[in-house]
Amino acid sequence: MAIENNNVVTLNYTLHTIEDNGEKTFVEQTTTENPLTFLYGVGMMLPKFEENIGGLLVGDKTSFQLAAVDAYGERDDRAIAQLPADMFQESGLPPVGEILPLQDNQGNQFRAVVMEVTPEAVVADLNHPMAGKTLNFDIEILAVRPATDEELAHGHSHGEDGTEGH
Structure with missing residues (x-):
């Protein structure tokens, strides 16, 4: 099943920032035991993040960069x-x-x-800690499934199998 709106997506990612000199700085990484699971297409994730994984299938891997303007914005020295x-x-x-x-x-x-x-x-x-940073994601899609009616009503995923918290 390809990733599309109202799907629950489970993925692993490694996030680096790209410094002005082009070097990568490690930020965080998920694991298969503790992946990221979210409801796709409802505004929970950065729009450009979702745009880069739309249409992918389970097992697909991708890497992409988000410029600061497409991630957490530029730094505001007045903030x-x-x-x-x-x-x-x-x-x-x-x-x-x-x-x-x-x-x-x-x-x-x-x-x-x-x-x-x-x-x-x-x-x-008050700037987001990632403001002004170019983000580099390495992604592996672990699971894609249709959201349950309850998840759609709540506007968020209830976990990889749809039963988290029950």
Whole structure:
């Protein structure tokens, strides 16, 4: 079965970023024991990621690159926030480099990286950690199946066999 909208896709991937000098930097990798499973065509994945795997079959392998504009966007040097130190009274001030889970007024969740900590504020970079990066994916398709009615109603995959959480 070829990958198309409303299919549940299970795949393995290896992700590298491509540096300005052309060198690859390893980011992450899935395993056959813990693959990526998602509902194709409902906006869960980067559109260009889906475009590159559409029509593939189980066993197919592919490699592709996504420019920053097609992945997580370019870095915005203005996307820096000064978070008041008293926000961290309960948890304590985070160390530089820590990733903070944040939520905006609309309930959207995102992550920010701590750049600096002072007694008054925590300076955080709100750019996605992969912003400004060219991404290189090596993909192997492990399984493709039609989504169940419940998965379609929920808008996400319930795992490789459709029964996750039951």
